């Protein structure tokens with residue numbers, strides 16, 4: 001019946017394709033065999049392609065059902081540290097296997113911190129009365145007009161109003177130099193002491209550049225802060241795959257800027273490396289071994305530098321502001337410099353290296369006796385990195401936005417005019433209002449609460465109206481400050497919440513494994529509730 005409605009040519013008894021493809025009448029037996037063989041080969045290839053497509057489709061269908069979680073937030077907010085906590089919880093053996101490869105990062109953190117202390121002392125020696133004498137990374141005093149700026153760039157960040165600190169007086173220093181009494185000879189001896197330390201520590205300071213190059217594979221990221229070192233996912237295996245006995249690289253051979261080919265070629269692409277695979281290499285690197293030897297020799301000098309009165313006084317006066325990891329590693333330098341040192345999990349959680357692009361980590365997370373694959377996307381948070389987040393917005397199920405509440409007195413490394421809390425609020429506004437993310441489960445981590453607490457308890461920091469314009473007459477106490485910052489973030493969310501979605505907020509210190517574990521479990525459950533609903537499994 002249907003036939004009658006169709007053009008007659010379609011109902012021809014002869015298949016036109018078969019007609020064209022039919023063998024020539026002159027085909028010999030040999031030709032026929034060859035033709036049949038070619039047809040069989042073509043069919044095999046076609047079947048293989050079909051199978052591959054089916055596999056891809058299955059993978060894609062599964063990927064669609066997996067949980068995709070983005071960790072977003074500005075640089076240094078704690079995203080990668082949170083990723084390590086996920087790894088510790090759901091793939092602990094992979095973090096354990098990576099343990100040795102973290103040595104280079106920790107050594108780099110130590111070398112850079114030592115260099116920084118020496119730079120500050122030098123600047124200070126040259127100009128002891130200049131309150132703006134501070135090292136790189138110290139706060140900028142100028143021209144921001146946001147809520148968290150200091151009115152008129154006043155001295156809240158500078159401190160140091162009670163005269164010039166005197167240099168040096170650690171036990172090691174006294175025993176070395178036996179300073180004479182009297183201010184002139186003391187300051188002379190102290191200057192000599194610092195000069196001696198500078199000389200003794202020069203191999204470590206020189207090694208800093210070599211370590212940076214080794215870590216970054218010579219890749220320089222423009223516009224992302226002074227001297228920052230970025231790594232991609234998988235750096236543990238790709239950057240230090242040189243095993244002893246094969247093409248050794250020593251301190252003297254680095255500095256050529258030779259890029260690591262894998263690190264380079266993947267720029268702008270998704271970097272996805274299986275955790276267990278990347279971690280299984282035993283990494284022995286000549287550069288690292290040489291730095292380990294230098295550290296072993298220098299440990300007492302580093303300790304003296306760290307404990308010396310000049311440094312401690314500059315810290316007290318907030319003329320020298322140190323990052324969390326500097327304090328953590330220098331306070332424990334003897335352990336870290338010991339022969340055969342292996343980083344602990346706590347060391348790994350405190351180690352600092354900037355993330356480049358977007359790094360995907362995959363975990364199997366248990367759910368009702370089964371397991372669901374979670375893809376965790378840890379992004380680089382510096383301004384120059386943020387463009388790379390966007391391709392991941394499309395199919396994200398959940399976001400953890402990490403905002404460091406301790407950063408109220410800090411400015412972006414990549415833009416010293418922007419206060420870090422302001423930047424976090426602006427970024428959070430963009431995330432909350434992004435139409436691609438309107439159905440995403442949103443979690444906010446107000447992080448580095450331990451650092452905030454320590455700052456406030458030191459009595460050296462204040463949020464009173466002279467430092468933050470809208471703080472009003474609230475008390476300068478931890479709880480009040482936390483609630484104040486929380487209310488700012490909640491307000492941003494409320495103003496950009498047409499979908500009436502819930503915002504789950506947590507006060508966190510993601511270097512603290514115990515508390516972070518229970519927060520992760522909480523976040524996992526809330527994400528799963530949404531996941532089950534959307535997967536129509538309940």
Ligand SMILES: Nc1nc2c(ncn2[C@@H]2O[C@H](COP(=O)(O)OP(=O)(O)OP(=O)(O)O)[C@@H](O)[C@H]2O)c(=O)[nH]1
Nearest residue numbers: 075076077078079080081350352355381448509510
């Ligand atoms: N004390 C303390 N230190 C923290 C906390 N969270 C992160 N850190 C430290 O802050 C430094 C920066 O943390 P990362 O996790 O590398 O920051 P990130 O957000 O991944 O930074 P980018 O990769 O540059 O975007 C590391 O040395 C961490 O150990 C915290 O809650 N408390």
Ligand SMILES: [Mg+2]
Nearest residue numbers: 079080354355
């Ligand atoms: Mg990171």
